[in-house]
């Protein structure tokens with residue numbers, strides 16, 4: 337059962353880092369693709385390795401990750417592939433810059449040095465009678481006019497995701513989360529002193545994924561749609577934890593009992609996250625971690 341749960345989690349938000357609103361569970365599919373990037377990286381190792389000449393059957397995802405994360409510093413042009421490697425002076429490859437032209441290239445395996453010699457790259461193109469391909473052909477022609485190779489200096493591969501320009505699986509995995517937004521309740525939940533199961537429960541509540549009537553119905557599970565505390569319908573996570581009269585009464589009693597000053601849940605808050613972020617503003621900073629912990633435990 338546990339392995340089934342892990343597989344289900346790995347399909348959604350749960351694989352996102354905690355600071356971005358997920359649970360930080362490793363996505364094994366992405367991680368496997370990142371691990372496989374080590375092979376094309378090692379193929380660029382300056383030391384001669386016996387298996388370098390073996391067939392290089394890369395998966396599509398691995399090729400895409402590797403291509404996005406690397407660039408080639410041209411030397412003598414004997415290793416960089418003219419059509420597919422990222423050797424262009426302004427970054428990128430001819431394949432990404434001129435996909436229409438590339439579709440007319442039968443064997444895009446020519447090296448940069450070979451291709452620039454007597455413009456032999458032109459002979460790789462067969463037909464190419466579309467207007468877009470002709471425009472891209474002229475662009476490539478202009479770019480290749482100004483390329484100067486340095487004989488005796490081997491081409492060098494750089495990993496763009498690390499400052500030292502060396503490959504690491506971690507940096508490749510992080511690339512999947514470059515566009516993620518910081519989760520406002522990250523510290524509130526995960527830096528609190530509450531037990532892990534309570535933190536997880538609060539994570540469900542903040543993301544409105546707690547199994548109350550609306551979420552039960554979405555899964556096709558039986559539910560009468562009533563709030564179990566005040567018998568109001570329809571009910572959802574925001575009602576139970578913010579708008580429910582019973583919940584609000586609990587928080588009022590707690591505030592009176594502790595003689596502290598914070599915003600109790602009210603109807604004007606749109607959800608649990610909205611209330612929680614507002615409520616802790618009135619709590620002195622040194623006490624906020626304790627307040628977060630208590631908030632989770634009361635939920």
Ligand SMILES: [Zn+2]
Nearest residue numbers: 563565566580
């Ligand atoms: Zn209620």
